[in-house]
Amino acid sequence: MLWYLSLCAASGVVVVGYDDDAVGVMIESADGGGRFESVTLRPQVQIVACDLLDRARELHDEAARRCFIAASVSFPVHHAPVIDVVQPTPGTST
Numbered sequence: 561m562l563w564y565l566s567l568c569a570a571s572g573v574v575v576v577g578y579d580d581d582a583v584g585v586m587i588e589s590a591d592g593g594g595r596f597e598s599v600t601l602r603p604q605v606q607i608v609a610c611d612l613l614d615r616a617r618e619l620h621d622e623a624a625r626r627c628f629i630a631a632s633v634s635f636p637v638h639h640a641p642v643i644d645v646v647q648p649t650p651g652t653s654t
Contacts, residue, residue, distance in 0.1 A: 561603070563623035568607075573616045576646060577606030600638040610645040617643060 561578060568575050580603045588594040607616050620641045624630060630637040 563626045564603070564605075564619060567619045567622055568616065571612075571615055571619060573612045573619065574608045575605060575616075576608055577604075579604045596633070596635045598636045598638065599633075600640055602640045602642070605641060605643045606646045607643060608646060613643060613645060617641065 561580065565575060565578065580601055582599060582601050584599045585597045586594050587597050603620070605616065607613070620639055624637070624639050627637070
């Protein structure tokens with residue numbers, strides 16, 4: 561999330577909402593231990609400029625490449641972002 565928000569700020573993409581619903585797949589061993597097999601991040605992002613929708617999507621790929629957590633684990637981390645364009649809240653600037 562932090563890489564994504566940083567890249568958006570640097571690219572002029574105004575993010576007004578961000579929520580993630582991550583799902584992990586675990587394999588349990590016979591002794592009760594286990595490990596993650598994969599994780600899928602499903603961020604739901606709200607931006608205010610429809611002309612930057614494609615750029616907002618591209619930045620998820622860039623953030624995934626730079627993520628030190630994803631690079632530090634021994635299982636794949638997938639991304640399935642959903643980006644919506646919303647009207648800015650009255651009284652805020654974009």
